[in-house]
Amino acid sequence: MKLTGNEEKIMHILWDSKKPLSSREISQISPSLKKTVVQTVLRKLSEKKFVKAVGITYSGSSITREFRPIVTEEEYFASLIPQDILNRVVSTFISSENDEEDIENLYKIIKDKYNSLHDLKEGKDV
Template identity: 30%
Template sequence: MEKLTNKEEEIMHVLWKLKKAFVKDVLAAIKTDKPHYNTLSTIIRKLEEKGYVGYTAYGKTHQYFPIVSLENYRKKFMNTAINNYFNSSYKNMVSFFAKEEKISVEELKEIIALIEQKK
């Protein structure tokens, strides 16, 4: 699974949310920094080439849908980020977010409870 550019990821998030969409639907869902219609169409075709998106043809127009699920994408690239930035340590990752005050004590307790439930 190939890493996506930031713009490609943004488009995938729209497609994951919409489930099926024509280019005009994706364009309407983008809130800021809207690309030109032709640029967006090119990005979506790139996503198709990379194996992230499929389509159903209706004459000359295509309705696109995600082939790769958000969950599968998240697993692949979270593991890569943890390996690259936290020495493959989930403890280091959680510590980082705690030091940056991005995670609360209550959230940490919830995480601990989830781990204990799995045992």
């Protein structure tokens, strides 16, 4: 699902943050985003299952919710690429990669994923 410009701006702020953020904190990080716009966008991102309210904090004298991303930056951008093109890009990367450590890391990721899928197929807890 493609995000709008303001949705993507807010997601980048949340992805870059080490902690959940309130709408006030987001608008302070990016002053071009007014607090009311941030609140509206956070509601839409929550409906789209991109963010989740994870806490409540005080913002001045009022109580406000804090949000964190549910979708990672990598998951979002990978979702924008059609599967056949993504497969070709990964295949090309692997074919041209000459760093043994990078290949070993990729092998471990693929092996772990294969094993977890195999365990699911057999009905084992993962």
